[in-house]
Amino acid sequence: MKIYFDENMPFAKEFFTELCLLHSDAGEKGELIAFSGRTLTAEQVADADVLLVRSITQVNEELLHLNTKLSFVGSATIGTDHIDLEYLERRNVTFHSAPGCNAISVAEYVLSALVVLAERYLINLADLTVGIVGGGNTGTRLSEKLQALSINYKICDPILEQKQAEGNTTDERTYSSLTEVLACNVISLHVPKVEGGQHPTYQLINAKNLALLRDDQILISACRGDVIDNHALLALKESGHGLKVVLDVWQGEPDVLAALIPFTEIATAHIAGYSLEGKARGSEMLYQALCQQLAVEPVYQLTNFLPSASIPMVEINAEFNQILLNQLVKMVYDVRRDDAIFRQQLFIQGFDSLRKNYPIRREFSAVEVTLLPNAFSDVPHRLGFSKKSN
Ligand SMILES: NC(=O)c1ccc[n+]([C@@H]2O[C@H](COP(=O)([O-])OP(=O)(O)OC[C@H]3O[C@@H](n4cnc5c(N)ncnc54)[C@H](O)[C@@H]3O)[C@@H](O)[C@H]2O)c1
Numbered sequence: 001m002k003i004y005f006d007e008n009m010p011f012a013k014e015f016f017t018e019l020c021l022l023h024s025d026a027g028e029k030g031e032l033i034a035f036s037g038r039t040l041t042a043e044q045v046a047d048a049d050v051l052l053v054r055s056i057t058q059v060n061e062e063l064l065h066l067n068t069k070l071s072f073v074g075s076a077t078i079g080t081d082h083i084d085l086e087y088l089e090r091r092n093v094t095f096h097s098a099p100g101c102n103a104i105s106v107a108e109y110v111l112s113a114l115v116v117l118a119e120r121y122l123i124n125l126a127d128l129t130v131g132i133v134g135g136g137n138t139g140t141r142l143s144e145k146l147q148a149l150s151i152n153y154k155i156c157d158p159i160l161e162q163k164q165a166e167g168n169t170t171d172e173r174t175y176s177s178l179t180e181v182l183a184c185n186v187i188s189l190h191v192p193k194v195e196g197g198q199h200p201t202y203q204l205i206n207a208k209n210l211a212l213l214r215d216d217q218i219l220i221s222a223c224r225g226d227v228i229d230n231h232a233l234l235a236l237k238e239s240g241h242g243l244k245v246v247l248d249v250w251q252g253e254p255d256v257l258a259a260l261i262p263f264t265e266i267a268t269a270h271i272a273g274y275s276l277e278g279k280a281r282g283s284e285m286l287y288q289a290l291c292q293q294l295a296v297e298p299v300y301q302l303t304n305f306l307p308s309a310s311i312p313m314v315e316i317n318a319e320f321n322q323i324l325l326n327q328l329v330k331m332v333y334d335v336r337r338d339d340a341i342f343r344q345q346l347f348i349q350g351f352d353s354l355r356k357n358y359p360i361r362r363e364f365s366a367v368e369v370t371l372l373p374n375a376f377s378d379v380p381h382r383l384g385f386s387k388k389s390n
């Protein structure tokens, strides 16, 4: 069996080598072949049985028309807007993505951005209400962390709200309208890219919605670049509007509207989901899905491969407050590192190279926090830091 995988998929060799050797017919050589996602061609994947991609590879007829043996496509990502799902269905090719794989990573990116901006502008985080657009995996993980910190939030998700109204869900959350969420102190976008239909997200934040925003608000986008009209945002900022902007995703990636960068508080190269755990969970989920397709019991799990964090343990001996939160969050992930790399290197290395060479970043769970007698609250554990195992 020939398995082709994106070179930017951690632990792919560890997870998939055995599968491609075990599942090769007599005479056929099992092979695991890495490719560069942006430049993959139809000729390269003409003999693939399995294709494992990331979001930068468009999987469609153009890519697959020379291939007659493909049976499985996996994307180690949450978003699936790069996949022609109808085409795969017509071809009877099984497709799996990795829902939720990097949702914690995105939530920790947003939290790091909030902590950095709170310090920069002397904001008391407890005074904020965060408006979350999209209450799926990433929006929910974010809301859990905000709840741990007693920060108010509102969620807008007309699709989940509709399901709730129809009674076919156990979800008991209260949903808000887009207008309500756009009035919050912070607006954080967590929707897929959807063009057309009843609830399109393509340029959801357009000139009309941007005109509703106040100078004191923070707008964060770590979902898809097309959800914000980048030219309208640039025009707003050029007019002197005070909106604070955090952008991880950009219209037209890997090209970026360069003029917008100086108007952002934090700018990064679509890496919100790039914790080691987040990316590796994507590989693990595809491994499990392929095992299922091949009717093989999975042997490996992520915990077999994840290294220890460089600071694996911390003891806290003081009451939890914003200063402590600041120290703790930035110890694990300080988004200013990625912002600095982006500003200095984007036009030297290029967008894709910044992503490919992303430095290792861990999730809060990689650090064990021990609460000593003067630490009265377990907020760190509720935020996702690990407890000492007995
Ligand atoms: N920057 C990154 O690194 C990164 C990482 C992970 C995911 N993403 C992007 O974020 C998106 C969301 O991720 P997720 O895991 O939360 O996906 P998800 O599918 O779990 O949740 C998306 C939610 O958005 C809701 N939604 C759809 N249209 C909406 C609309 N018009 N208004 C409000 N809500 C709407 C859906 O009902 C759903 O609940 C992904 O599709 C992906 O494109 C980016």
Ligand SMILES: O=C(O)[C@H](O)[C@H](O)COP(=O)(O)O
Pocket: 008, 053, 054, 055, 056, 076, 077, 078, 079, 080, 102, 270, 271, 272, 273, 274
């Ligand atoms: O959709 C996702 O899961 C994220 O946007 C993910 O981080 C994309 O990363 P990529 O596949 O482009 O490496």
